[in-house]
Amino acid sequence: MTTSGVVPQARFSAQARLRALQSDIMELILERELEAGDPLPTESELSVALGVGRNTLRESLKVLQALGVIEIRHGFGMFVAPSNFDALADGLTFRGRLSLRHQGLEALQLVDVRQALESGLIGSSMDVMTPEQLASIEEAVKQMEDLAAAGENFVAADAEFHRRLFEPLNNELLINLMGVFWKVYRKIHVEIGPGNEDLMKTAAMHRNIYAAVAAGDKASASELLNRHFDGIRRRIGEAVGD
Amino acid sequence: MTTSGVVPQARFSAQARLRALQSDIMELILERELEAGDPLPTESELSVALGVGRNTLRESLKVLQALGVIEIRHGFGMFVAPSNFDALADGLTFRGRLSLRHQGLEALQLVDVRQALESGLIGSSMDVMTPEQLASIEEAVKQMEDLAAAGENFVAADAEFHRRLFEPLNNELLINLMGVFWKVYRKIHVEIGPGNEDLMKTAAMHRNIYAAVAAGDKASASELLNRHFDGIRRRIGEAVGD
DNA sequence: GGGTTATCGGATGTAGGACGTCCGATGCTC
DNA sequence: GAGCATCGGACGTCCTACATCCGATAACCC
Numbered sequence: 156m157t158t159s160g161v162v163p164q165a166r167f168s169a170q171a172r173l174r175a176l177q178s179d180i181m182e183l184i185l186e187r188e189l190e191a192g193d194p195l196p197t198e199s200e201l202s203v204a205l206g207v208g209r210n211t212l213r214e215s216l217k218v219l220q221a222l223g224v225i226e227i228r229h230g231f232g233m234f235v236a237p238s239n240f241d242a243l244a245d246g247l248t249f250r251g252r253l254s255l256r257h258q259g260l261e262a263l264q265l266v267d268v269r270q271a272l273e274s275g276l277i278g279s280s281m282d283v284m285t286p287e288q289l290a291s292i293e294e295a296v297k298q299m300e301d302l303a304a305a306g307e308n309f310v311a312a313d314a315e316f317h318r319r320l321f322e323p324l325n326n327e328l329l330i331n332l333m334g335v336f337w338k339v340y341r342k343i344h345v346e347i348g349p350g351n352e353d354l355m356k357t358a359a360m361h362r363n364i365y366a367a368v369a370a371g372d373k374a375s376a377s378e379l380l381n382r383h384f385d386g387i388r389r390r391i392g393e394a395v396g397d
Numbered sequence: 398m399t400t401s402g403v404v405p406q407a408r409f410s411a412q413a414r415l416r417a418l419q420s421d422i423m424e425l426i427l428e429r430e431l432e433a434g435d436p437l438p439t440e441s442e443l444s445v446a447l448g449v450g451r452n453t454l455r456e457s458l459k460v461l462q463a464l465g466v467i468e469i470r471h472g473f474g475m476f477v478a479p480s481n482f483d484a485l486a487d488g489l490t491f492r493g494r495l496s497l498r499h500q501g502l503e504a505l506q507l508v509d510v511r512q513a514l515e516s517g518l519i520g521s522s523m524d525v526m527t528p529e530q531l532a533s534i535e536e537a538v539k540q541m542e543d544l545a546a547a548g549e550n551f552v553a554a555d556a557e558f559h560r561r562l563f564e565p566l567n568n569e570l571l572i573n574l575m576g577v578f579w580k581v582y583r584k585i586h587v588e589i590g591p592g593n594e595d596l597m598k599t600a601a602m603h604r605n606i607y608a609a610v611a612a613g614d615k616a617s618a619s620e621l622l623n624r625h626f627d628g629i630r631r632r633i634g635e636a637v638g639d
Numbered sequence: 640g641g642g643t644t645a646t647c648g649g650a651t652g653t654a655g656g657a658c659g660t661c662c663g664a665t666g667c668t669c
Numbered sequence: 670g671a672g673c674a675t676c677g678g679a680c681g682t683c684c685t686a687c688a689t690c691c692g693a694t695a696a697c698c699c
Binding site for chain 1: 651652653654655660661662663
Binding site for chain 2: 242250332
């Protein structure tokens with residue numbers, strides 16, 4: 156009807172266009188050599204520069220924010236983000252919970268991956284571990300034991316233990332990934348109920364892992380970690396089987 | 398100023414509200430026990446049900462689509478998605494390229510994680526590998542050698558080799574993650590230029606890995622993989638150092 | 640009557656405008 | 670000079686209108 160049929164490009168699927176728009180924004184950041192923390196153009200400027208409406212643009216921007224590429228501050232502006240894996244964690248959590256309704260397959264796969272990372276990298280981490288870092292690990296163990304003695308749950312302390320275990324590697328990506336796995340597992344753990352796990356036993360298991368690390372026994376540490384994950388896997392299996 | 402100060406909830410940051418909205422949508426899916434492939438309510442229905450405008454809702458929807466939680470089909474509807482890690486790959490690729498401008502730190506971390514996964518899981522994969530799967534691996538090696546002999550690059554064949562190496566584990570999450578890492582590395586590889594790598598040498602290295610796997614020598618396979626990644630790491634280091 | 644094509648309805652995609660909300664910065668008052 | 674009010678810019682939300690796409694129904698032709 157309209158006479159403006161001069162649309163040049165054969166329209167791809169809408170999804171492809173949205174992804175192209177995201178790529179364009181990222182390319183723009185790279186081209187202008189913006190660093191983490193640097194400000195981006197305003198939404199209005201971007202919508203003009205990229206030739207799309209502000210609404211369409213915002214949808215792409217929100218995705219980039221979720222991916223941890225940019226940071227949006229209300230009333231101030233948009234900036235290149237340092238790092239953020241929260242969104243990924245949410246997505247994986249959702250999949251894990253969804254899978255629990257069936258066989259818990261994805262949840263178990265998640266544990267497998269985490270196990271490979273932890274038992275595979277514990278040796279490297281021990282190689283470059285400082286005495287201070289070793290002490291901070293024991294501190295985390297102590298905290299778990301205290302909480303266990305008080306009968307309280309120690310999700311945070313447990314996560315902290317594992318984080319400190321691999322802090323020496325100085326690999327943010329790894330820490331973030333493990334954080335994601337942890338977050339997912341924690342959510343799933345809530346879903347499958349408090350369980351009848353023995354807090355003291357769990358704390359003792361972590362004490363053993365610490366002992367192996369302190370002794371410099373890589374093989375033993377790796378093996379203990381493996382057994383730790385076997386327990387987790389068994390618990391998920393029980394939850395699914397009921 | 399206005400007398401309508403009856404707003405019940407103390408307004409959190411806009412970002413928190415958006416995340417809450419995403420969670421609400423995912424909760425809605427879980428509550429209604431929707432399975433992968435099942436249709437979601439329409440945008441209009443959702444915007445009414447969740448008490449937000451269609452525009453705001455769509456921003457959350459697009460994020461969920463990017464996270465692989467839902468699938469949106471233009472003119473048809475929205476559905477619970479099976480799985481999709483493309484968005485994550487894009488985000489990580491961006492970070493990797495961004496980091497190349499500095500020390501290439503994140504790119505190297507990415508290689509570390511992938512190395513831990515591959516060398517850590519090769520043993521488990523060999524445990525459950527069938528003769529057919531082993532044969533398919535050799536096939537991939539052969540393809541690499543043919544391409545190398547022809548002087549052509551073999552990015553796809555290389556990726557396929559690594560994929561088949563861990564296919565026996567039947568762990569989709571792992572395959573997806575490795576796919577992400579591969580995609581990122583490939584993009585970075587393009588960025589740092591074709592390099593002066595020796596195709597024949599690379600192909601031969603993969604042949605060696607295959608040989609160790611075929612011989613059932615786990616330690617050797619793991620070690621060869623480690624050396625393979627050392628080469629990749631060196632190449633990134635060279636690209637950054639120029 | 641069976642297969643093909645045209646039309647229709649519904650759902651998502653895009654655009655633009657209007658207004659609310661938040662934040663930092665400027666300038667004023669005390 | 671310190672504290673506070675105001676201002677302007679930028680993001681957040683909503684609404685309306687129209688474009689585009691897809692599947693399904695219904696009309697059509699053979």
